Amino acid sequence: MKKTILLFTALLALNSCQDIGGALFFAGDGTYEFTNDNLETGYLVNETKIHRFETYSENDTIQGVYVGDFSQIENDTIIVYLHGNAPSMDNFWSTIGVLANLNEQHHYGVLMYDYRGYGKSTGTTVDAASMQADYNSVLNWLKVRGLTSDRMVVFANSLGSLPAGAAAAGNSPITVEKLVMEVPQSSADAILQGATGLSLPSSMITGYNFDLGSDMANYPGDLLWMHGTADDVAPIGNARAAMAEHQGTYYSEAVYEGAGHGLRWDIGNEEWSRVLLDFMRE
Amino acid sequence: MASCAPTKIVAPLEEGAWQAGATLGRPQINDGSLPMLGVYAAKGISNARTIYGGAGLSSSLFGAIQLEGGVVQGITEPVGWKPGLSISYGANSFISARNADLRVYPDAGANMYWKKGPHIAHFSANTWIDPTWFLTRYDQGQLLAPSLGAGYRFRYRWMEIQAEYKFVNPTRELVVPQANVPGINGLGGRGFYYGIAINF
Numbered sequence: 001m002k003k004t005i006l007l008f009t010a011l012l013a014l015n016s017c018q019d020i021g022g023a024l025f026f027a028g029d030g031t032y033e034f035t036n037d038n039l040e041t042g043y044l045v046n047e048t049k050i051h052r053f054e055t056y057s058e059n060d061t062i063q064g065v066y067v068g069d070f071s072q073i074e075n076d077t078i079i080v081y082l083h084g085n086a087p088s089m090d091n092f093w094s095t096i097g098v099l100a101n102l103n104e105q106h107h108y109g110v111l112m113y114d115y116r117g118y119g120k121s122t123g124t125t126v127d128a129a130s131m132q133a134d135y136n137s138v139l140n141w142l143k144v145r146g147l148t149s150d151r152m153v154v155f156a157n158s159l160g161s162l163p164a165g166a167a168a169a170g171n172s173p174i175t176v177e178k179l180v181m182e183v184p185q186s187s188a189d190a191i192l193q194g195a196t197g198l199s200l201p202s203s204m205i206t207g208y209n210f211d212l213g214s215d216m217a218n219y220p221g222d223l224l225w226m227h228g229t230a231d232d233v234a235p236i237g238n239a240r241a242a243m244a245e246h247q248g249t250y251y252s253e254a255v256y257e258g259a260g261h262g263l264r265w266d267i268g269n270e271e272w273s274r275v276l277l278d279f280m281r282e
Numbered sequence: 283m284a285s286c287a288p289t290k291i292v293a294p295l296e297e298g299a300w301q302a303g304a305t306l307g308r309p310q311i312n313d314g315s316l317p318m319l320g321v322y323a324a325k326g327i328s329n330a331r332t333i334y335g336g337a338g339l340s341s342s343l344f345g346a347i348q349l350e351g352g353v354v355q356g357i358t359e360p361v362g363w364k365p366g367l368s369i370s371y372g373a374n375s376f377i378s379a380r381n382a383d384l385r386v387y388p389d390a391g392a393n394m395y396w397k398k399g400p401h402i403a404h405f406s407a408n409t410w411i412d413p414t415w416f417l418t419r420y421d422q423g424q425l426l427a428p429s430l431g432a433g434y435r436f437r438y439r440w441m442e443i444q445a446e447y448k449f450v451n452p453t454r455e456l457v458v459p460q461a462n463v464p465g466i467n468g469l470g471g472r473g474f475y476y477g478i479a480i481n482f
Contacts, residue, residue, distance in 0.1 A: 026460070085460060185459065190419040194457040197427050199414045200385055203378040204346035213419070233459050241420040 025126075025159075028087025030119025034065055039097035043269065049106060057130075057137035060116045060123030064138060065089065067100045068109030074146025077280075078109040079153045080138070082160025084183075088119030092157070098269050099155070102277055108153075113138045115163075127208040131163040132171060139173040149175040153280055157182045158234060158261065165215030168223075177221040180276065183231055183261050186238035187211040194235060213242040222250040224279040228259025228266055252279055287320045288446040288475035289406040289431060290334045292393045294356040294368060295326030295481075301442065303479025305336075309450065310464045310473045316340075322350075322479075330356035334372075341376065350374040352389065365394045374410065387412055387427075400438035406431045406446070427451050437481070444477035 032052065036044045051066045068076060079099050083092040089112050099110045115134050116123035125131060142152075154176050156164030161184030168176040185191065188202035188209045202209050216223070225243040227236050236255070243253065254275045259266035287305040295301055300323065307318035322336030331353060338348030352372015360366035370391045377384050391408030408429050415423030433446030452470035456463045463471050 024459070187419050190422065191457075191459060193418045193422055195463075197424065197451040197454050197456060198385070198387065198410070199412050199417045199423050200346075200376060201378065201383045201417075203380045203383045204341070204376055204385075205344040207380055211419075232457065235457055238420045238422070 024085075025115075025117065026085050026087060027115070027117035027125060028119075030063075030088025030090045030114065032063070032065070032088075032090065032120065034093055034096075038093055040094055040269070043094070043097040043101045044105075045097060045100045046106060049100075053141070055113075055137040055141045057116060057123075057134045060134075061121060062113055062116065062134050062137050063089075063120045064111060064113035064141075065093075065096070066109065066111045067096055068106060070145065073109065073142060075151075076109040077151045077153065078111060078142065078147055079155050080142070081110060081112040082135070082154065082156045082164050083112060083114075084158035084160060089114050090119065095157070095264060098264070098273060099276075102273055102280070108280075111138070111142065127206075128162070128166065128210055132166055135163040135167055136171075136173055139167075143173050147174060149177050152176070153178040153180065155180040155182065155276075156184060158185065161185055161212055162210045165210065165212040165219075168219035168221065169215040170218060175221075176219070178280065179219065179221060180224045180226065180279065181212075181239075181243060182226045183228070183234050183263055184212055184225070184239050184242065185210075185234050186242040187213060190238045190242075194238070211242075212239075213245040216243060216246040216248075219246060220248045222279070222282065223248055223252070224275070225251075225253040226255075226263055226272075226275065227253075228256045228261070228263050230258050231261045231263075233261040250282060252282070287318065287322075287336070287338070288433060288444050288448070288477045289370075289391070289393060289404070289408065290322055290336065290352075291324050291332050291354040291370070292368065292395045292404045292406065292433075292435065293360075293366065293397055293402050293437075294330055294332045294354055295324060297326050297329045299326045300324070300482050301479050302482075303442065303444075303477050305444075305475065305477040307475045308473045309471045311458060311471075312462050315473055320348075324354075342379075345379045347377040347379060348374065349377075354393075360395060360397045363396070365396050368393045368395070370408070385414060400436050402435045402437055404431075404433055404435075406433070424454060426453070428453060431475070433475075435477075440481050442477075442479040442481060444475075444479070446475045446477075448473065448475055 055062045114121040115125045117125045168179045192202045223246045264272045302323045305320040308315035319339040324334035326332045335351040341348035354370045357367040374387045387410045389410045393406045395404035410427040429450045431446045431448035435444040450471045
């Protein structure tokens with residue numbers, strides 16, 4: 001009897017196990033000072049075109065920023081930017097400035113949002129389901145305003161590649177036809193295996209079993225992959241293997257020797273913009 | 283999760299003696315270290331052979347049942363400055379509480395130790411064997427996951443205190459996203475590992 005109670009208690013404890021996924025999300029506060037004061041010279045925007053907006057994801061409020069004209073969402077080509085693993089979208093505002101100046105100032109509309117728990121978005125990002133719900137919420141907001149597949153480019157930076165991969169594989173309210181993966185991760189299994197040196201599956205520590213290789217194998221659209229060979233956050237070997245599974249209509253890659261995870265800063269805005277623009281015009 | 287405890291038994295226990303203890307591994311990450319907790323029990327089944335079993339508590343917290351078991355076999359006894367030698371072999375298992383994924387890693391090692399009264403100093407080398415290295419995503423597996431350690435333990439009557447510095451997996455780079463894993467020339471990991479046990 002004692003043994004049975006002990007075993008039951010142990011199993012109960014294990015069933016309430018923690019998910020390390022939560023510890024890997026670096027969500028934090030945001031100030032949302034989206035002004036030209038925080039943009040790089042040469043990449044300023046018309047401040048009247050900066051709009052904050054909110055959407056609702058399950059029981060949480062998602063905060064977003066759109067640079068462009070709301071009234072032209074039904075006509076403009078729009079870049080949906082899924083940011084990386086930093087406390088809030090504040091950290092990526094300068095990138096939005098560069099995107100808003102691709103080709104010419106405000107040639108494209110640019111949208112960015114905070115995943116739940118990041119910045120002023122409420123709740124907590126915990127897994128694939130929460131990231132998917134947040135993405136769907138924002139995409140539905142765009143869809144209602146008239147955005148269509150042929151005028152949408154999804155740009156995913158690092159952590160943003162997780163929801164972007166799933167979306168490209170078919171889980172998107174607006175079908176993804178053009179996808180940019182900048183310094184993407186690869187798979188949850190690959191991360192745990194790279195950290196331990198053992199063949200442990202990610203199920204040992206998390207329920208968030210993302211797999212961008214599998215997502216890319218199921219993505220039929222255009223793909224641009226951008227990466228640096230000195231990236232110590234998202235190892236290039238794994239990312240290359242994941243992107244190589246893409247079987248879609250068009251594939252392009254831009255790999256930079258010696259560049260790290262902050263790719264745009266390492267290669268410069270001019271080169272970064274050139275590669276991106278070439279892909280968008282393809 | 284791999285080799286994240288001090289070497290369990292260096293000098294075999296006396297026949298019939300038991301030892302039960304808790305371990306704390308502190309592999310370095312960034313400027314701090316991870317707390318890897320474990321418990322174990324060992325029994326001397328002869329003066330030269332000790333068996334042990336243990337469980338990883340930190341792994342359990344995140345949803346993996348980590349169990350291990352093995353044998354430490356004394357080869358030679360230390361005499362003066364001439365070290366004693368023991369070898370070990372066993373296995374480590376991980377079972378996911380989420381979906382029952384299972385991995386088993388046999389291990390083998392050797393300890394060179396000096397013993398004077400209650401003081402035991404040792405150098406230890408151990409390797410985990412990964413028979414499912416081919417299941418890794420993107421071919422990043424390898425058959426062996428070695429570790430090297432140097433330590434001291436104080437074994438006196440009913441208690442034992444252990445401290446060891448270990449280098450884990452120095453044959454490959456360990457990558458944790460957005461974190462730095464200090465190793466040797468960019469390879470493997472390292473850290474202090476502690477243990478406290480009672481003898482009875």
